[in-house]
Amino acid sequence: MTEFDTGLPSVRQVQKYIKEQQKIVIQLTTQETITGQVLWQDPQCICVSDQSEQSLLIWRQALIYIKPVP
Amino acid sequence: MTEFDTGLPSVRQVQKYIKEQQKIVIQLTTQETITGQVLWQDPQCICVSDQSEQSLLIWRQALIYIKPVP
Amino acid sequence: MTEFDTGLPSVRQVQKYIKEQQKIVIQLTTQETITGQVLWQDPQCICVSDQSEQSLLIWRQALIYIKPVP
Amino acid sequence: MTEFDTGLPSVRQVQKYIKEQQKIVIQLTTQETITGQVLWQDPQCICVSDQSEQSLLIWRQALIYIKPVP
Amino acid sequence: MTEFDTGLPSVRQVQKYIKEQQKIVIQLTTQETITGQVLWQDPQCICVSDQSEQSLLIWRQALIYIKPVP
Amino acid sequence: MTEFDTGLPSVRQVQKYIKEQQKIVIQLTTQETITGQVLWQDPQCICVSDQSEQSLLIWRQALIYIKPVP
Numbered sequence: 001m002t003e004f005d006t007g008l009p010s011v012r013q014v015q016k017y018i019k020e021q022q023k024i025v026i027q028l029t030t031q032e033t034i035t036g037q038v039l040w041q042d043p044q045c046i047c048v049s050d051q052s053e054q055s056l057l058i059w060r061q062a063l064i065y066i067k068p069v070p
Numbered sequence: 071m072t073e074f075d076t077g078l079p080s081v082r083q084v085q086k087y088i089k090e091q092q093k094i095v096i097q098l099t100t101q102e103t104i105t106g107q108v109l110w111q112d113p114q115c116i117c118v119s120d121q122s123e124q125s126l127l128i129w130r131q132a133l134i135y136i137k138p139v140p
Numbered sequence: 141m142t143e144f145d146t147g148l149p150s151v152r153q154v155q156k157y158i159k160e161q162q163k164i165v166i167q168l169t170t171q172e173t174i175t176g177q178v179l180w181q182d183p184q185c186i187c188v189s190d191q192s193e194q195s196l197l198i199w200r201q202a203l204i205y206i207k208p209v210p
Numbered sequence: 211m212t213e214f215d216t217g218l219p220s221v222r223q224v225q226k227y228i229k230e231q232q233k234i235v236i237q238l239t240t241q242e243t244i245t246g247q248v249l250w251q252d253p254q255c256i257c258v259s260d261q262s263e264q265s266l267l268i269w270r271q272a273l274i275y276i277k278p279v280p
Numbered sequence: 281m282t283e284f285d286t287g288l289p290s291v292r293q294v295q296k297y298i299k300e301q302q303k304i305v306i307q308l309t310t311q312e313t314i315t316g317q318v319l320w321q322d323p324q325c326i327c328v329s330d331q332s333e334q335s336l337l338i339w340r341q342a343l344i345y346i347k348p349v350p
Numbered sequence: 351m352t353e354f355d356t357g358l359p360s361v362r363q364v365q366k367y368i369k370e371q372q373k374i375v376i377q378l379t380t381q382e383t384i385t386g387q388v389l390w391q392d393p394q395c396i397c398v399s400d401q402s403e404q405s406l407l408i409w410r411q412a413l414i415y416i417k418p419v420p
Contacts, residue, residue, distance in 0.1 A: 010325035013337055029342070030101055030134055031310055045080035054137050057083055062099070062134040064310055064342040067334050100171055100204055115150035124207050127153055132169070132204040170241055170274055185220035194277050197223055202239070202274040240381055240414055255360035264417050267363055272379070272414040290395035293407055309412070311380055344380055344412040347404050 004043035014041050014066070027064040034058070035069065074113035084111050084136070097134040104128070105139065144183035154181050154206070167204040174198070175209065214253035224251050224276070237274040244268070245279065284323035294321050294346070307344040314338070315349065354393035364391050364416070377414040384408070385419065 004011065017024055018038050026034040026048065036050040046063075048056045074081065087094055088108050096104040096118065106120040116133075118126045144151065157164055158178050166174040166188065176190040186203075188196045214221065227234055228248045236244040236258065246260040256273075258266045284291065297304055298318045306314040306328065316330040326343075328336045354361065367374055368388045376384040376398065386400040396413075398406045 004324075008324055009320060009322045010327070010337055013325075013327070027310065027312070028134055029099060029309060030097065032097070032134075034135075040079060042079045044074075044078060045083075047080070047083070054140065056135045056137045057080055058135040059130070059133045060339070061131065061341065063339045064308055064312075065314075065336045065338040067336045070334065098204055099169060100167065102167070102204075104205075110149060112149045114144075114148060115153075117150070117153070124210065126205045126207045127150055128205040129200070129203045131201065168274055169239060170237065172237070172274075174275075180219060182219045184214075184218060185223075187220070187223070194280065196275045196277045197220055198275040199270070199273045201271065238414055239379060240377065242377070242414075244415075250359060252359045254354075254358060255363075257360070257363070264420065266415045266417045267360055268415040269410070269413045271411065284394075288394060289390060289392045290397070290407055293395075293397070307380065307382070309379060340409070341411065343409045344378055344382075345384075345406045345408040347406045350404065 011041070014038060014046065017066070017068070023069040024066050025069055026058065026066050028058070028062045029064060030062070038066075081111070084108060084116065087136070087138070093139040094136050095139055096128065096136050098128070098132045099134060100132070108136075151181070154178060154186065157206070157208070163209040164206050165209055166198065166206050168198070168202045169204060170202070178206075221251070224248060224256065227276070227278070233279040234276050235279055236268065236276050238268070238272045239274060240272070248276075291321070294318060294326065297346070297348070303349040304346050305349055306338065306346050308338070308342045309344060310342070318346075361391070364388060364396065367416070367418070373419040374416050375419055376408065376416050378408070378412045379414060380412070388416075 018040065021037050023037060034048055034050055034056065036048045039047040039049055045057050045059055048058055050056055088110065091107050093107060104118055104120055104126065106118045109117040109119055115127050115129055118128055120126055158180060161177050163177060174188055174190055174196065176188045179187040179189055185197050185199055188198055190196055228250060231247050233247060244258055244260055244266065246258045249257045249259055255267050255269055258268055260266055298320065301317050303317060314328055314330055314336065316328045319327045319329055325337050325339055328338055330336055368390060371387050373387060384398055384400055384406065386398045389397045389399055395407050395409055398408055400406055
């Protein structure tokens with residue numbers, strides 16, 4: 001959780017999703033899936049706008065994977 | 071868990087919910103959902119007043135996401 | 141897990157429960173709920189006396205939330 | 211997980227169970243319960259002899275609570 | 281999570297899977313299984329191309345095991 | 351997860367299983383059980399050869415316990 005170097009490929013991949021307003025699917029540890037766009041990230045959370053345009057503050061510890069919606 | 075810099079966007083977002091007494095929904099790792107208001111936060115916990123006005127001390131490790139109630 | 145500063149509001153809240161022998165409910169990551177009194181806390185665990193007066197050594201990583209019994 | 215100070219009350223409590231060969235119940239994150247005696251502890255694991263006298267190396271991250279068998 | 285030394289056998293094993301384009305199965309904490317090829321790894325994530333050629337950014341905290349498809 | 355001192359009893363216990371090619375059972379956080387032999391360990395993973403002689407790279411965060419097969 002202490003790894004947050006803006007030069008890391010994974011941090012840059014998420015940054016790319018933010019800039020390109022890429023629609024993504026986030027799989028969470030609770031089995032729940034969120035579809036939306038990443039608004040911003042910081043070392044603790046990522047902020048996502050979901051399909052009903054609600055803004056969710058998601059803790060990084062809850063992340064399983066992120067994939068783009070084709 | 072060691073990330074708690076009051077300048078971080080995610081810490082400030084929660085601080086904003088506290089100041090504005092924003093009604094929020096918290097999704098926990100146990101699948102349980104808490105609706106209420108954040109009273110305060112520290113590096114270990116957030117303290118929330120739920121709908122029956124009970125005060126819950128929630129450990130950060132239990133957080134999945136927080137979203138505002140529209 | 142490395143956050144244990146006796147000046148933190150959340151550590152002091154638990155300390156207050158200890159001093160006042162407040163009856164509390166602890167929600168654990170396993171979904172199990174413990175009702176009882178906190179006897180002491182340290183950076184790794186909290187020790188709780190449950191309703192059958194058994195003493196449980198609970199690891200902090202297992203905590204979801206603590207709330208007082210009204 | 212980085213907290214392992216032999217002076218901590220929780221570390222000493224486990225040490226007391228070892229010395230007194232106290233029969234204990236261990237609740238694990240998988241919901242499984244182990245009954246037996248703690249043989250030794252180190253910063254990463256506790257080693258337990260279960261009821262069939264098998265020796266289990268249990269990772270600390272898997273611990274929910276330990277309680278003595280009355 | 282703070283262990284990411286490119287000289288570690290486990291980091292080199294994953295690196296070997298990348299170079300050899302080894303088809304692998306990844307078991308995740310959510311019970312979900314991903315079959316595909318590892319594209320790259322960094323201290324926070326591994327990036328995997330799954331069977332529908334989608335690119336998944338998988339957080340390391342979600343990993344249970346990786347095994348090659350025979 | 352940062353504890354990996356080759357002098358620790360738990361690290362040496364696993365090392366003993368490796369040297370003696372001890373058949374062991376590994377309980378994982380997903381409830382899955384792996385039976386096999388530990389091939390090597392490093393601070394991030396243990397590598398296990400299972401009953402179909404497949405080599406699994408198991409992340410330490412996924413470990414509940416290891417016990418020898420009698």
